Amino acid sequence: MLWTFAFGLWGLSRQDSVWRDEAATWQVAQRSTVEIWHMLANVDVVHGFYYLLMHLLFECFGPGTTTLRLPSVLATAVAAACVAVIGRRLASAWAGLAGGMALPLLPAVQFHLQEGRSYALVAAGAGVTTLLLVTALQRPVRTRHWAAYSAAVLLMGLLNWLSLMILAAHLATLLWTPAERGVLARWAVAAGCATVGVLPLIVFSRNQSAQLSWIPPLSWHMLIGPGVLLAIGGAGALLDRPRAGRLSSSTVGLPLLAVPQLGLIALSLIQPIFLDRYILYSMLGLALLIGTAVGSAVRAVKPRFPAASNWVLPTVLALAVPALLPQSLAKRSPASRVDDVLAVASDVRHLKQTGDAVLFVPSARRDSKSVCPEAYAGLRDIALAETPEASGTLKGTESAPNRIRAAILAEHRVLVVTDASGVARPVTADRDKMKTTILRQYFTPVADEQIRGRRVTVYERDKPYPNRA
Incomplete structure (x- = not known):
């Protein structure tokens, strides 16, 4: 736990950067409970439990990158301890x-x-539930033990219902061991109760499945990563082969790694949802199998070199940490994420002038204003019809294209917040196409700054109003 906690605190602020996924957490956590419930009826209900938890933490400790990310650090430390x-x-x-x-x-x-998202918390739940399962298989347990197991699975499901695939992994362990009928029956009741508790969330979230439309269909190159992970895990399980057929690292770790990976691949054949963060908890199985490999090395060295066996793990760490240092540094840099809503807000702060207007292309880039409203103070959001809070959305509701067109033409100076050229996608919405067309026809860019995946362009009108006759 201490090792993981220290590793998590290193570079926690990421140079004071917050990217778009974390910005969603940040802005929703600062809303009132009523406003959060209003939003969940329209969008992101699958993250509702996590948003309410972060709202409570923001209320207690105030908004900031530490409050945003420390829960994930603590949760990963719990997972590592498990x-x-x-x-x-x-x-x-x-x-x-x-x-x-x-x-x-x-x-x-x-x-x-x-x-600042829920995936590390789900991993902590996976660690706790798997530890409870191992305890149930090793010693007689009482009803309250299975109640704790069911509650932990329920919390995992409320944080992300795809985490319920861990039940299939645990079932594989129970059948591989094999477990007694009484244990199987109690597990089935506990798992069933948890699933029933999450079922309303699953049903309701299906109405918001359009949010996943941006995820690309499964392709062969997307299977390379899971293939490598399964190969590494399989190698670790082979070292535990003498213990196979009864409870061992392989009978617990391999299903925990393989079943979520294969399950997500199977689901992605029906609807594209293949994102590794949805099954981050499967990495606990990989870590357990890696530990088994190191333990096997220690066991092999000890008979002939007892003193040297104590140095196997330190040696492995001494090799692994420097080898992974470039990755570690990269993950802690703002460049590791798509964009930075705080950096672009800073640019807006020093580019804006009194009387300026602001446009967001696409409207989802309004997340910067939601996280840093003080940076946009004095700017008129001329496309906005209803705020994110009032509309129960993440990006607000914008006016009809013709109204936005008229509002733009009434301005002399407009700041446009959008994606940097290297990561920007072609605009597809009619509103966004109209915005860019009017700006190109009647305005000239006089300032343009790009930073950490976001872009701010200042336009000044250089042509008179078009003839409206």
């Missing part, structure tokens, strides 16, 4: 320690270790 305990119980103390210390070093985990 991996260490599971590895110790199923293999050896060295295997547990190696697995727990390997978890925060994995590149995918490093990315979400300092992310």
Whole structure:
């Protein structure tokens, strides 16, 4: 836990940058509970439980990058501790320690270790539920134990219902072990209760599935990453083969790694949803199997070189940490994310003049204003018809294209906040096409700054109003 916590605190602010996914958390967490409920009826209901939790934290500790990201650091530390305990119980103390210390070093985990989103919290839930399952298989447990298991799975599902795939991974472990009928029955009741609790969220969120339309269809090159992970995990499981057929690191770690990966691939064949962050918790299985490999190395060295066996893990870490240092530095830099809403707000602050107007292309780039309203003070948001808070959305409701056209032509100076040229996608909405067309026809850019994936262009009108007859 201490290793992971220290690793998470390193570079926590990422040079005071916040990217668009975290900006969604930031802006929603600052709304009232009533406004959050209003928004969840229209968008992002799948993240509703997490937003309410972050709202409580923002109320208690104030908004900031530390409040935004520290929950993920603490959650990953809990997940690492669970991996260490599971590895110790199923293999050896060295295997547990190696697995727990390997978890925060994995590149995918490093990315979400300092992310203001729910995925690290789901990983912590996966660690707790898997530890509870191992406990149930190792010793007699009471009803309250299964109640705790069910509650932990329920919380995972409320944070992200795709995490319920962990139940399939746990079932694979139970069948592989194999577990007693009584244990299987109690597990089925606990899993069923948790699933029933999450079911309303699953049904309601299907009405908002259009939010996932930007995810590309599954392709062969997207399978390279999962293939590499499964190969590494499979190699670790082979080292545990003498223990296969009963509870061991392989019977717990391999299903935890493989089932969510394969399950998400299967679901993506129906609807494109293949994003590795949805199954970040599967990295606990990989870490457990890596720890098993290190533990096996210690066990192999110890009979002939007892003193040297104590240096196997330190040696592995001494090689792994420098090798992964470029990745570690990259994950902690603003360039590791698509854009930075705080940086572009700073540009707006020094480019704006009294009486200026502002446009956002596309409207989702209004997240910068929602996170840093003080930077946009004095600017008229001429396209906005209803604020994000009042409309129950993340980006607000904009006026009809003809009204926006008239509003633009009534201005002398307009600031346009959009994506940087390197990451910008062609505009598709009629409103956004109209905005860019009118600006090109009747305005001239007089200032243009790009920083960390965002762009601010200042336009001044150089042509008279068009003939409206």
